[in-house]
Amino acid sequence: MDENKEKLSGSSPDEESIKDEMEELAKVFKAELDKAKSEAENFSDGLENLEIEGYNPQTVSRANKMPVREVELCEYCGEKPRGTEKDPDSPYCEDCESVLEKYPYDYRGIIVAVLSVCITIAALFFFSVNVPVFASMKQGDKAVKENKLYTAVNKYINAIEYAENISADKTYFNIYKKEALTYYSLVNMNSAIIETDENIPDAVLRLLTFKDLNDVLQETERMQASAMVIQNYTNKYSEINDENYDKIIAELDNLKGKKIYVRGTEYHDETEKDFTPEDTDIEFICDDAWINMYKYAMAQEAGKDEATIAKYLQATADSSLYMKTLVGSLLSSTYSKMGEFDKAEKLATELKEINCEAPDWYAAMATIYRLRDKDYAKAQQTCDMGLKVLEGLPDGESYVMQYGYILQVQQTLSSIMQDDLDSAYETAKQVYDNLSMTGGLTIPTRDLYALLAWATGDKETFEALELEIESYGDASIGFSSDVTDFKAGKVTLKELAESGRYDII
């Protein structure tokens, strides 16, 4: 800037030429200004010929009367003076402003507006049709968050029914996924696999959004393959006793970390001598949890002590949430029998956090109250609470039938301890009937029923049970020595109730 000023104040030849150029420019501007003025004087002729929407001759005449200022023509038409009565500073003339205020819509905007309204109405219609599915599914999700897994499964089943009423094509893949995952959490592996196989195509299963289900299915497959391979070893022995127990345990230990192979319906492991892993479908690493699970089964069959059983069960439970859910009740009961009530209570609480509707916590606590505190009334109250939870579920009766027996057995044992044999017999009968119907009858449950039938003088029922056992023709499933000993007066019912052999979990 300063340099320029110095240059202008001087009188060099360059400055002379700049001055000349500026004078030249001033002459050009003056000529242009004169031309514009003359055009402005004739602008009224142009207005008369203007044919645009909203043209109003009155406003034109008003505009004509307005004083024309120099070089202030309308930005839009470029012919009339700027400014309106309303806004003298407007860059438009009166006519153009009235036209521009009503500028027509772009037809594309109108098309999209109509289209969007149509799509919105249709979307609302389809959403309202799907509200029952949505509401049931959301209720299922909420139940999962609250660890109410039985309610969750029920809600998902409701959602599936609603969805299949809307469309029989089974395209609501996420409901089937959530149902399968909940079944898995409930340790119902088979239902999880069936739901997935029947309803979710492989292409969908490979999507990232279904990775969790895919992982679960692979884990399930691994567990099943591991169990099958382990059974190849355990089935070699018709009877488990002290002699072969250590040998089986060693064989099972040897499977840890080994590869297992699936070929069609055959299951092999890498330790097999004559096996080559060719043409196999899948390979896994043998599941440690199932090795421990089978070790427990072998220990149980070999009549090992509670500590050994608890050791294997604990190792199984520690491997995953699934396995903890599977063996948690059993382990808690074992700890109670061992007198380790703190461990039993801790485990029961953990099980309640997995599924607060399951009878496991109530049964475990009832066992603790019965064995530790000798508080049989409290044990019965706890079982009543658990049964009420099951009864309160949708389709509660079926839940009582499926899972209630765990609590009813505890009630029976508590009644025996309170010398209330009639009540104990009634509950034991209920357990026997329910388990006979569901196919889950066990020898201790039947024996408990027989013991109470004998104790209450219902010899007819006792004999009927004897006849039933005879009809099987299998001595291994006959009455246990407890029944014969009780009949012979060698043991009392209370002693048997406290023995722990009838705590069915």
Add this chain to the structure above:
Amino acid sequence: MSIIYVIVKVLTLPGAILHAFFEHMVCRSAKIIVEDERVVQFNEMLSHVDHQLIKRKGPSFDICFIPFFMNFILGFLTLSYGSTAIIYFAKYEDVFAWICLYFGISLLTNLFPQIEDVMMLKDNYLVNNDKKLNKALVTPWYGIFFVGARLEKWGLTLLTSVGFAFLVPVILGWFIPALYNLIK
């Protein structure tokens, strides 16, 4: 002009056109001069109409709020089915649900006014001496519009609208099951 802005606007053309349409509606109802009505032009004016600066308070709020509100409502309602069917039910074979999802996201990507309109809103309500109540009512909206307009400049509203599409089933889950049980 950010190339990302134009790409995002082109990808979400239905929403951009509708936003411009609603801006135009406000202009016409408030007698604001529109200088270029074209809703499809591949520059920073895509999804807006070229209009005169608004010096009046009401229209300066309306030009920001009404297109925002209309696109939001239509977008949310469209997503109520699109998001629920695709994201929540995983109903991948439902073509109409995909259309709803796209349409809803495109509407929600084009919610915000251009930054000049937001500045005029600020000038009219917040800079000039105005009633405290008016200032208090307009300030949150100014904040939303300002942030939104800035995000839109960089095409980030596409990400926010996709994120919102995932949130729609959650939001509906807050009241639809209870409402359904009430009616049932």
